[in-house]
Amino acid sequence: MDSLDIRRTRPAKTNAEMPLRETASQTAGPYVHIGCLPNTVGVKGIYPDDFTSNKPLANAPITISGKVFEGEGVVCRDVMLEFWHADEQGCYDNGIWHRSSTNLDSGLFSIKTQMPGNTQTAEGEVLAPFISVWITARGINIGLLTRIYFPEHESAINEDPHMELVSESRRSTLMAKAVDGGYHFDIHLQGVAETVFFDV
C-alpha cells in the first residue's frame, strides 16, 4: 500500500508541486509528559533520562523561569514548552533547544541556557537576540509560538524590524524581566495581558 491515505486536496494548479497537505494538529492533552518528559511523572525505566536539551551546555549562565496563565488568571500546570535559539554568536547551525513542563504543583517552568546573539533577516537587517518558545497543552489545539526578548538589548529591540510588526502596546508581553538569578517570563494565553503569538 502506497500513500493512499493522503488526499490530494490542493487545487489542480499546485498539485504537481505540493500534492500533500500538512497533517492537522491536535492538542497535546493533559498527559503530554508521558510521551515527552516521562520521568517527571514517574514513568521510569523506559528512557534513562528525559530529553530536555539537544546538547549538554558546559556554560549555561542564564536562567529563565515563569508561569503560564489562562484567561481567568489561573496558573496552567499541564503545559509543555520548547525553547529554540541561536548560540552566543547568532548561529543557528549550533542552535540550542530546551524542553520543560510547568511543574504539576507550582506551575513554574525553568531552563538554564546561554544568551543568544544577534541574528539577521533575509535582507540582512539585524534582529535583536531572542528565544523562540513553542507552547502546547490541554485546550491548545495548535501549538503557540512566541518569543522572549531581554531588557539589556533595548536599543537593538527599538530598531528591530520584527518588533515593528507588533503593535506598540503589546510589545512588553515579549520582554523578560531581570530578576535575582536570571530572568522571569510569564505567558498569558488570553486576557488584557495576552502574550503576542506569531504565525511564521
Add this chain to the structure above:
Amino acid sequence: MERSKQSFSKRNYSSQPKANYPDYRSTILRHQGHKLVALPQTLADTRGPVFGHMDLGDNDHDLIINYASTGKSAIGERITVAGKLLDESGKPVPNALIEVWQANTGGRYRHKNDTYLAPLDPDFGGCGRCLTDHEGKYVFRTIKPGAYPWPNGGNDWRPAHIHFSIFGQAFAQRLITQMYFEGDPHIQICPILQSIGDARAVNQLVARLDMAHSVPMDLIAYRFDLILRGPNATIFENKLGGH
C-alpha cells in the same frame, strides 16, 4: 551571522483545528484572543534541532515490551503502527524524531493526574520514540489503546488514539497531533477531533488497517502517514521555471 529566505509555505489554517472551539471546553480559557502576528521567516524558523545522531534504546519503539517485566508483555490487541513522514511536496523527512504516548488497553494513562476506574497494566508504560529512516519511514509496536471518558461537561468519550510529537528539519515544522483508528464510531462525535472543520483533514488523522503488513498469529498492522509543512511554492515554481 546567517540569513534565510521564506522557505516554508504559509500554514493552511482552514485544515487546522479552531483555537476557540467551545464544545472542547478547555479551549474556552486557553485560546488566544488576538490574531496571530505574521512574521517573515528567518533561520529561527527554517532551522531546528536535529536529532539524527540520538542514541535510542533498542526497545524505545516497542511499547509492548519497553516497560514490561522480563518475559512479560503489555495486555491488549497487539498492533504495529507504521508509515512515512513526508513534507507537503512529497519529499521524505529522514532522521526525524517521533515520540508517541497513549493510554493502555483499558483507556487508562500511567499519569498521576489520571484517576479513571480502569486499572493500570503493570507491564505497560505508554511511551515510545524512534527516528525515521532515510526514506522517512517509521514503525512502532504497541497495543491498541482503549477509549475513555473525560471531563468536558457531559458524557464525553475519546476515540482510541495515539499521541504523536514530530520534529521535522525546521522549527516551523514542529507538530503534535493524534492518530485515530479506522472504523471508530467515536470519531464523528469527539469535539477535539471535530474542532477541525474539514472532513478531509480529519480523515488524514485516521490510520488504516493494513492487512498486507499484518503478521499472522501475532500483530495487526495500521498505516499512518504524517505530512509536515513543505517548501514555499513560489520559490519552488521559480526553480522549475529555470529548467
